[in-house]
Every structure is written in structure tokens, then in C-alpha cells.
Amino acid sequence: MGPESLEAKQKAAIEEVLKAYPSKAAKNRAKHLGVGSPEDESQKTCGNVRSNKKTVPGVMSQRGCAYAGSKGVVWGPVKDMVHISHGPIGCGQYSRAGRRNYYIGTTGVDTFVTMNFSSDFQEKDIVFGGDKKLAVCFEEIDELFPLNNGITVQSECPIGLIGDDINATSKQYAKKTGNTIVPVNCEGFRGVSQSLGHHIANDTVRDYVFDGNIDTLGEAIEQTDYDVAIIGDYNIGGDAWSSRILLEEMGLRVVAQWSGDATLKEMAATPKVKLNLLHCYRSMNYISRHMEKEFGIPWVEYNFFGPSQTIKSLRKIAAFFDESIQAKCEEVIAKYQPMIDAVTEKYRPRLEGKQVMLFVGGLRPRHVIGAYEDLGMEVIGTGYEFAHDDDYKRTKDEIFRSTVIYDDVNEYELEAFVKKLEPDLVASGIKEKYVFQKMGLPYRQMHSWDYSGPYHGYDGFAIFAADMDLAINSPVWGHSKAPWESEGEA
């Protein structure tokens, strides 16, 4: 199939998908669907799609809310703090330990990531307000978990609606105890997706961590010229560790990683690093920009999915430092090359030419494209749950040829696109997983690496390659049709 016919097929698929909607919704959705073309200079964003707008009501969007962005992504993985889901019981329970933010620590004693702390609002708290209850929560947490290094308050919907003042309650308690107490106004109804939650959470890092009192967190870190921080890596399945090892091997000193396996002290120490390394642009560009403006720390985006992008990124990072680092960077690249060659040699023949459709959160809709291409695979459709225009601009550089781009795609559209474009693999989140598996389509859950991983870095790529092979070449996909169903064969 030539590029032209693929593009035509992609455009036709979009047109057909739009027909199911009532006119108002169709008009809205048309702006979020497009065919991205790397050569087309006129495209302002990839596929000219519009993004970060309200979801059409009544469809099965895959989006989460601001609370999910703050508690589930940015703050939740910070391991030595207690994060209170403030409001009714549900949000905390549903978001408990679902993201595989790996960490090392004694859970319930000095680390708390996989636990669920909730103020469990009852009707009386809605009627009379929950500030008093919150104050008691702080005390009880400090009594029962004395080794916590701070508390965050993650607001659920009712908090903003009933007018509770969590900021005042937090401030009062912080003043009394000298502890770090961070109120986060991340009510789920704010904004159009989890994206605003990331931004709100970033702002509270700025206000309560950078400007806060962290004297109790141990001795100050002596600075070196090679101090860097990993920003926007949530250590899904250990991603940050398989990234960190490469940075350390090239002579850099990683003094903080955000927010997977992070501690409050690491975050507080970050404004003194020489360079911020930003992986998930969408969720943490805000705080990186702030550190650049306030503390003069440059930041650089990097991508550790697949060897091509990893090599590019390692060199880009090394370029910020002196020749010794650059030389070591080349040594690192050379050291891993034989392993990567062996992995590619083994798996590429099994995956070559396979087509993939993606729909993942964060930056992955563009970042993983290169990893698939390193294995000879092609991404023919991709899109984001909660991206902004700048994400789609960045996507344009990653795609190889015409690709369907779908912003905030819903279950109906994704299913229709998959049926029309017939990819060999679908890779997205848990909610969609079994829809495609039922159809007999190989699938990988790319929010939490389908309980495998890590996928970052060189070691991660080997796992990624093995997992994609496992997905596409498993015999189980051949069992869907019963033998008595096959046609025409004598």
C-alpha cells in the first residue's frame, strides 16, 4: 500500500466516523480528528487537530480529571509524604496503586505510595464542611505515621463546591508543627482533563516545596558541576531507574527524580541542579519553566524510548556539559550497542512491517513511535487523551508518514478506526484493552506496560521488544475462530 492510498483510507475513515454523531457533536469532533503529514508545512499541529477542549458529553472518553492528574500522577508517587484524598471515599480507592509507581521503602512506616488515605466524607461533612475533620486527619497521620515527611491534601469535587478552605487549615497546621503541608485544589471538575491537575500540582510544588521549610529533611547536598534532575518520570515499572543508570554511567549525578520514587528532599534540592532533564513534557513543563525563570536552570526534553531516540537524547544531554561527559556519553552508547544490535537482530524480523495504533496518556503517543520504528514497525494512528497544541506540534517531528491523529478519541471512534485501518497491534490503556482483545487483536496496555517493564532506556528497550513480540506473535490470537467456522476449505 503506497502512502497516498493509506492517506486516502485514513481520511475516509474519519469522514465515516463523524456520520454517527448528531450535528453539534459532529462539528465539534471534526476539529479533533485529522491526518498528520510530516511533509505538510501548512499543518500548524499534527493533523491540524484542536486539543485541550471540553469533551463531547455522552461519549466514552478515556480522559481522567484534575484530581487524577495531581494525585494519580504528580503528587501520588512522592513516597515519603502522605497524600490525603480529601472528600468521599471513591476517588482514593479507584486511584489506589494502579499506576505501578515503583519505589523502595517500608510501606506504612517511611513510605506510603501504595496506600490510600481518605477523609471519607459523609453527608454531614458536605453540609457542615470538612475543614475540622481535615485538621484531625493531620494529627492522626502524624501520630500513627511519625516518619512521614509531609502531607498533601488532594481535593475531590465537593471541596471546591462547598467552599472548604483547605489552604487555611493546612497553613495553620504547618505553622503549628513546622511540617510541609501542601493543599492542592485539584477538584475533578476543574479543567477539561487530568492536564489541569498536573499544572495545579506543579504550582503547589513551586509554592510549598521550593518556598517551604525543609530543614528537617537531613543534611544539605554538596553541589557538583554534574548535578541533574530527572523531571516527569513516574518510575512506571522502574522506568526512572533504567534511565538513571545511563545518566550516571555518562558521569552525571542524578540528585533528584520526579516524582516516581521521589522524596520531598530530592524535590526541594532540585533548584540547585545544573540541568533539568524533562521526560514527560506535558505533566511537568510548568515546573521546569518555573525553575528556568526563577533559578536560571536550563531544561532539556529527552526521550528514552528505543535506541534511536535514546542515543539522540543522550548526546543532546551531553552537549550541555564538558568534553569528558561527551566522551563518556559515547562510551555508554558504544557499550550498549552490541546488546541493542542483538535485540534488534532477534526481534526485528518477527515484527518488521507490522502496523500499530496508539492511544496513550502523557507524552507516549509521540515518544514511543521511535521505539516501534527501531523494530521495523509503523505507527499508523496516534493521539493523546489530554494534550495541548504544543504536544501535537512536537508529534509532527516523530511521525514517518501520514498518520491518523485523534485527540481525546472515545471508545466508539477508536473502535471504528481500528476496524477500518486494521492494525496488527493496538496499544493504549486498560479501559480499551479487552475491547480489542475480544476482536482477536494483539494488544499492549501502554499506561503501565501491561505489568511488565521498564520500557525506558536500553535495558527497557530489550523488554519492550520482547513484549511486542510476545503480543504480536502469540499463538492465542489464532484460537478465536473455531475450526468449524473456517470457510471454503475442503
Place this chain on the structure above:
Amino acid sequence: MQEVDNIMNGQKLFQRPEYQDVLKKKKEFEGGYGAVNPEKVKEIAEWTKTWDYREKNLAREAITVNPAKACQPLGAVMVALGFEETMPYVHGSHGCVAYFRSYFTRHFKEPTPCVSDSMTEDAAVFGGLVNMKDGLKNCAAVYKPKMIAVSTTCMAEVIGDDLYAFATAAKEEDGGEYLPEDYPITYAHTPSFTGSHITGYDNMMHGIMSQLTEGVEEKKNDKINIIPGFETYIGSIRSIKSIVESFGAEYTMLGDHSDQWDMPAGDYKMFAGGTTIEDAKDCKNSKATISLQKYATVKTMKMVTKRWKQKESANLNPIGLKGTDEFVMKIAELTGKEVPEKLKTERGRLVDAMQDSYPYMHGKKFAIWGDPDFLIGAVSFLLEMGAEPTHVLCHNAPRGWEEEMRALLDTSPAAADLNVWAGKDLWHMRSLLFTEPVDFMIGNSYGKELMRDTGVPLIYIGFPIFDRHHLHRYSISGYDGALNLLTWITNKVLDQLDEDTKGIASTDYFFDLIR
């Protein structure tokens, strides 16, 4: 570094020396306690196991830690998926729906359709009417469900949106294009800050049953309605059907979500199985309604007995031998038929199996937690086996449950040592397990942390179960369900016995081949 012929994922990869080195180096920047002072961590860890800590922990008034309950709309979504081609529609922000879908999907390993009308700040200020008007229309146009079942989130409840008025307004504005006058839009208010997921189940079931039957001609028939409740064991629903069918009884399973969460591979269709709308409309005319989960259907059953005057209706709990016997006898009574041979044989086989295995359960101490109705049934079965349910914990215990459980435990010779913990969470349970230890735990996946911390083996029975596969496909109800419970529990006891006695040349004299 990876080796191509032995690619290892994180589980083993991070044990390699180069990664242990990375983690060690990271510690110098971590600050706080763990990295700086491992002794302090150990000291506090030990303190959390003491009676002193337990007293402080049980005295908690405000913070909930590791709950064993969820919120109302989750239950409402389950009800909706039990009716033929019905789309659960949540009036509120889509964040909640993303959570409900993920939660069920992770448990069942099945797709879970559900839409929301994506309310945001403007809806918080002006109300969600516009969202509802557009949302119902879009939902009907795109997914073409036969019914839309609307529930609310805490956001919609706090701002006070009126579902009946909104649904009516949506139909009016649509003018019949996508939402004709007679299109069933059922609804229930399900505030997340009242009760738990079982309250939401009750509210939505009540909503659908009362609203669908409105204006339906009264014409009594001989059918029996059965309401499964917040049933997460797909096989249980099938077991119950099989019992009722063996009597040749005519019945309607109201809210039958068994096919929806157990779809065969092949062509994906969004909806499968479920109570037909026709049957649901007729449910008022049945002669009796049997609820299999009393505490999950309080409001619904009140309507059935008081308003519909189905006098022979009853709450029954067919988990374990006695529970199943009572259910079977009730069906016999309602149908006026003898208990079929098939069931007599099944019962006999179960009792035989119980007699085969009882020594391994007898006198064993169990901690168990879960939903109120599940606990009544499961504890009843443990007692039938001579086991000792030392800690029975129900976080979402409704009124009356604690007394009923106490009365049940009082039938045991060990009654004085058996404790009921209503309204407590799993961090409370952790303290109880340290201070008054048990032999085994029965509960959901959240118990694995308790297992790690306390060393008590966990038998996975309950909801949610995220980290073990396919248990939900089995039954825990009926005689076959009791046999499953018996098998899972006994064999875990035997697994543990083997584990404890496998020491070569030290304990393996008890590592018996035959048990």
C-alpha cells in the same frame, strides 16, 4: 545490562548489581528517615505491631486508611450493565467514569462500557442541564442503547441537579429525533458521600424497577424475580439460575450482568445478555421477589413488599450449605414442587466433600473482610466447617449488620473469641492481625499488603481481585459454589502446611504425600 537470550523485566533486572548500585547511590539524596536512619524505621515498624499502636489506631476518628469500600455510582453502573443493551450514564465529570471503568475492567478483565456527560466548571456554577441534554442525545445516537440508566456523582449531588427534570427536558429539546417520548431513561441519585457502592446498587435497582414499571398494567403472574445484588462472581449468577431452572420455575433475574462481564472472544459487541426490558417492565407482576443480598437491596425490597405487596418475597443468602438449603426450600415453596433429584445429589456431594476436608478447616482462625452480605454468607460457611472467624470486618456495614453478624458468631462454641468490626478499615485490620493473630485471611487484593506485613496467608475471595486471574468466573453461591469455597480454602491450608514443613531434614517428616 540485558542479555538478548535472557531478557529480564524489572522483577529480576533491578536485582542485578549495577541496579543495586544505582539504588544505593540514590539513597544519599533521599533525606528524611528511611535513607538516613534505618534503625529508626525498624523501631517504628516494630511499634506499629504493638497493643499501644493498636489502641491509638482504633481510636482514629477522622482519617480512613486503606478502606474496604467504594462509592455509590460504582454500584449503579453494575446495575445498569445487568439490563439488556443498557448504557450506564453518569451525570458528572468524566474522571469518575474513567475510574469506574478501570476498576471493573481490572477486576473482570473485561470491557466495561459507561459514559459521562463530562461536567466541568461551568456546569458546577450553572448546573449540568446543558451537559445532560447533549449527553443523552449523543449517547443515544452513537451507541444506540435500548435504555440509558443515569446515576449521579458527588459533584452533581452537591450542586443539586434534578435528574428527572433534566431527562424530561432533554427529551423535549430533542423532539424525538434520538430520544423518543417512550425511550427509557431510568435514573437514580447516588451521592458518593452516603453509604457505599452497595447503596448505589440499591438506589439504581430501585430506580430501574420502579420507573420501568410505571403505568404497566397490573396482571399478576407466577414468575419469581431474583435480584443478585452487587455480585462480582459471575458463576454465582449462573448457579442460582441453574437451581431455579431445575425446578422448572419461571423467573426473571433482575440485573443479570453475568454475560456482560464474561464475553466470549470473537466479534466484540458492546453489550451482552442482561434482563430484557420487557421482563423488567413486567417484574411488578411477579408473585415474589427474592433478593440474594439483603443489605444491597434494602430500599428495593421495601418497595417490593410494601408498595407492590409481593408478600412472599424474601431475602436469602445462598452462600454455604445452610444458605443454599434455605434458598432451595424457598423456591420449592414458591413453585409448590419437590426439591429435584439433581439438587439433592448436588447437596449430598457437597456434604460429602465437607466431611472429607473438615479436619483442615476445623479450629483454624480466620480474618475476613468484604461486603456485608458476602460476609454473612461466607462466615456462615466457615462456621459450618468448624472454623473460627476471629476477625470479621465490614467497612461498609449498614444498620443492623453488626447485630446480625454477632448473632451468627454466637452460634459458634468459640463465640467469645470471635470479633465483629463494623465500620473499620484495613489499617485497623493490620493492627488486629498483629495483636490477635489468625491462621488465614480471606479477602480481596488489598489483603496482599496485609499478607506481606503480617505473614498471614491470604485466600483470595471478594472484590476487587486485581492480581489473580479468573476467580470471578467461578461461583461462590449454591451447592457448587460452596464446593468452590471449600476447595479454595482447604487447599490453601494444605499449601501452607506444605510450605511450613518443607525444611529438608528438619520439618519434612510432616511433608506428607497423602493428606
